[in-house]
Amino acid sequence: MQINKDDELAGFPILEVRKLLKRADDSLTVEYAAYCLKCPKSSAAQLIVVLNQDGYLEPDGESWLVSVKGAALAHASAAKPLLRSTAQKRLEEFLQRVLIIRDSDAYLCKVSKCVLFGSMLSMVPTVNDIDLGITVVRKTQNYDEFERARKLRIEQLEAGGKVFSSYWDEMFLPEHEVMLFLKNRSRAIALVDYEQNKQVIEAGPHRLLYSDNEQ
Numbered sequence: 001m002q003i004n005k006d007d008e009l010a011g012f013p014i015l016e017v018r019k020l021l022k023r024a025d026d027s028l029t030v031e032y033a034a035y036c037l038k039c040p041k042s043s044a045a046q047l048i049v050v051l052n053q054d055g056y057l058e059p060d061g062e063s064w065l066v067s068v069k070g071a072a073l074a075h076a077s078a079a080k081p082l083l084r085s086t087a088q089k090r091l092e093e094f095l096q097r098v099l100i101i102r103d104s105d106a107y108l109c110k111v112s113k114c115v116l117f118g119s120m121l122s123m124v125p126t127v128n129d130i131d132l133g134i135t136v137v138r139k140t141q142n143y144d145e146f147e148r149a150r151k152l153r154i155e156q157l158e159a160g161g162k163v164f165s166s167y168w169d170e171m172f173l174p175e176h177e178v179m180l181f182l183k184n185r186s187r188a189i190a191l192v193d194y195e196q197n198k199q200v201i202e203a204g205p206h207r208l209l210y211s212d213n214e215q
Contacts, residue, residue: 002119002128005078010050012037014078017047021056021066021074025196028057028064071200077129079187087120087127090188094130097182098210108149108174111182112137113194114210121205132209133194133201134182136175150174 007014020028020036033044048064051057056070066074082090098114101107111134118131140146154170164170183189194201 002081003073003076003078009054010047011043012039012047017051018073018076018078021070024066024074026066027060028066029062068200068203071197075131075190075192075197077187077190079129081126081128082130082188084125084127087130087188090186091116091120091130093184094132094182094186094189095210097184101178101181102212107178107181108139108146108153109136109178110139110212111135111178111210112212113208115194115201115206116209117201117204117206118190121207129190130188131190131192133192133197133206135194136178138174146174 003014003018005013005015009017016037020033023036024032028048030041030045030048033048034041037044037047048057051070052059052064054069056067056073057064058067059065095114098111102110113133113135115133116131117133118129119127120130138146140149150170150173154164154173157173158164164173169176179191182191192201
């Protein structure tokens, strides 16, 4: 899905709405929307009404479920379209980075699955972005071994001046480092968790690009 960064929805910038739906994951409440958007509950409630009317949310008791359409908006791109030749080059470079991560001892996690979906699988000359569903797993299933390596990596970064803002930043450091390297600061690459977005991905054309059978 492609969006215009200057658009609004119920008076909120579309980029803020996209961020809200991404943070909501599967479920959303008025209170959480107000917290994320830093707005009155009345404004958040009005936005949720509009999102429901437009098919981005579905009622679920006192909360709201993010629909397939809502999940698509959560991962929509506001970047300029790419020439297909440029997008293909970026995709090939991405897959090379997947292999680098797999073979490097510097990374504690790796990609076990990568699925392409979205406009790259169409025949149009330009594509909105390169939509990829990935699964990131630990290289070792030994908990103690993984924790020792994770803590050592934290110590190395702190010795170099890195400051972690929260416990969660430290806890998910291995996954975060993999994601940063995969993205490589490219706005053309749109990554989503394959398992969490499986329904959206498999609702349309999709293609398995990579699978690591040695999980």
